[in-house]
Amino acid sequence: MILRLHTRPEIGRLVEDLPGKVTLPGDPVFEQNRRVLFDPDGCVPAALVRGASPADISRVIGFARQHGFDLAIRGGGHSSAGHGTVDGGIVIDLRDLDDVAVDEPTSTVWVGGGATVRAVLKALEPHGLVVGFGDSGDVGVGGIVSGGGIGYLSRLHGATIDSVLAAEVVLADGRFVMAGPDSEPDLFWAIRGGGGNFGVITRIQFQARPLPAFTGGMLVLPGTAETIAAFVAAAQTAPEALSAIAMVMPAPPAPFIPEAYKDKLVLFAMMAFAGPDDAAAAALAPFRALGPVFDAVKPGPLLSLYDGPGGEPPGMPETRTFFVDRISKDAARTIVGFLTESDSAMRMVQIRVLGGAVNRVPSGDTAYAHRDAQIMMFLANFYSDPADRSKRSKWVDDLMSALRQEHEGAYVNFLGDEGPARTRSAYPGPTWDRLRRIKRQYDPENVFRRNQNIPPASA
Incomplete structure (x- = not known):
């Protein structure tokens, strides 16, 4: 396969800023790491960045905005539209944000946005606890949360988002905030079903539930x-x-x-x-x-x-x-x-x-x-x-x-x-209007647009 190389000199600065975390075309592991489940456009990114912290991700967002690179956010890479990659742009790969920390006394769990469903369920199993996800173990947790999450326990415990207590989000301006019912409540509402339009979800807290049999x-x-x-x-x-x-x-x-x-x-x-x-x-x-x-x-x-x-x-x-x-x-x-x-x-x-x-x-x-x-x-x-x-x-x-x-x-x-039009059909009228207002508040320049995009409302 011949790669369409997107060489721009600015990328060298990103490599210097995040040593060991940036993979470029020509690197032996680039072809393997750039793969997502579906890639209808055959995208070849200019760089892949495996962010290991909110600070890493904030730097990449700032760099992309400064130099005019499109951004894609890759979790599990399951988007059927190939939104986890981007041709000539920068992919923020979340797979190193995979920590899972269970707090048994409160039956809660903090999960990295790049962790897979299988990893979370495996960590919860010894405690007799569960969070309801979808039907694929390879899906990234941040991705399923951003859309809703319908799977094997939905009739009993609701959608995946109904178990979310809080989330750490890196915003388009580089800030990282904690969103919850009492902190950034509009953002908290929007990320539970509004897709990847509002920021990069780096950590999520779930309320787990017992599963005795x-x-x-x-x-x-x-x-x-x-x-x-x-x-x-x-x-x-x-x-x-x-x-x-x-x-x-x-x-x-x-x-x-x-x-x-x-x-x-x-x-x-x-x-x-x-x-x-x-x-x-x-x-x-x-x-x-x-x-x-x-x-x-x-x-x-x-x-x-x-x-x-x-x-x-x-x-x-x-x-x-x-x-x-x-x-x-x-x-x-x-x-x-x-x-x-x-x-x-x-x-x-x-x-x-x-x-x-x-x-x-x-x-x-x-x-x-x-x-x-x-x-x-x-x-x-x-x-x-x-x-x-x-x-x-x-x-x-x-x-x-x-x-x-x-x-x-x-x-x-x-x-x-x-x-x-099909993206619009995912959100009833009042929901769509509110999402556009929140998009204007948190991402007025539509930095996060490699998704089922919700355009910011007009001022």
């Missing part, structure tokens, strides 16, 4: 319309201690998939129940009654749900995210039809049933404001040849249009490179 794992069901609709109905009426993330997709050639189901549609469901074994068995019974072709759901640690290998994605995804209130049999037939007719090597419809604690938080309490939403949908259709991108984009657009109901919102953490 857990049952979870994969349940694979036939991917028929009847099974899909019945599964969603069961998930919506299940106890709040049960959450499920379902993916309808063609069965891969995995050893646990019966030969009769190879290449046919299946419903992969990751099941999670926080509670005693007997209560788990009762809660899981309606799902097992649907006739699984593979059942690996069993008592064990929550961490077991995050142990699967991430692997390389099968190309670049065209994705869409939106909310619905129900999945009827007709809607399930539409899902089956679209998945069956697509010829891409990988396509998927993911369904996350919400409700419970997520819905009990008033919509104005955090920048993630879709508190009345019942089901989160995520569509993905992958391509390897850029010439196929428009075809895959049309597929996700058409399927979204066919499934849309009354709710017009979107989940910001699952948005791809879809344009300002």
Whole structure:
């Protein structure tokens, strides 16, 4: 691969200012360190900086502003739009901000903004504590917090942001502040769902919760319309201690998939129940009654749900995210039809049933404001040849249009490179207006714009 080198003499000053923390094109580890999960533009940064403190990050921000470099903030690198990198700009890599400090008497934990979900859960496990995150162990904690956080414990404990007590943030002017209910309250409200628009989150304090017993794992069901609709109905009426993330997709050639189901549609469901074994068995019974072709759901640690290998994605995804209130049999037939007719090597419809604690938080309490939403949908259709991108984009657009109901919102953490209108759809009117005012207060020059961008309000 031939790198497009972006050589500017000013970068030498950054190397001198932060010795040992700056990696440039041509360095043997540059190619490895610049990688993110998805990079649709093939970005080659001018420099990668592994900041180990708020002071380091403040210096980089000041340097970038002085010399006109675009900035990208890399946590876990999972942005489907590739926002964790930037062509010709400077990437602030947070992976060295990975400390996790548990305070058992108060059941709280301070977490570095670059720590991964898996690292936090592993540190909490010996204490019998947990924080609810998403469904990937490799995601950076700062990234998931900035968008909301919907995962295996959301119905019981709410979104990830509902457990945040405080956060240390480095601002566009280089200051670092502590944001909480009584200190920088507007900033505290905005960073819980407003994306990476307001600063770099370097530390977060969470209220952890006890997890005395857990049952979870994969349940694979036939991917028929009847099974899909019945599964969603069961998930919506299940106890709040049960959450499920379902993916309808063609069965891969995995050893646990019966030969009769190879290449046919299946419903992969990751099941999670926080509670005693007997209560788990009762809660899981309606799902097992649907006739699984593979059942690996069993008592064990929550961490077991995050142990699967991430692997390389099968190309670049065209994705869409939106909310619905129900999945009827007709809607399930539409899902089956679209998945069956697509010829891409990988396509998927993911369904996350919400409700419970997520819905009990008033919509104005955090920048993630879709508190009345019942089901989160995520569509993905992958391509390897850029010439196929428009075809895959049309597929996700058409399927979204066919499934849309009354709710017009979107989940910001699952948005791809879809344009300002889709970013706007992540925030209802009053939320958007307030976020723009806060953006003007904390980042009036839009320094942090490599994200699902919220422009500052006019003065």
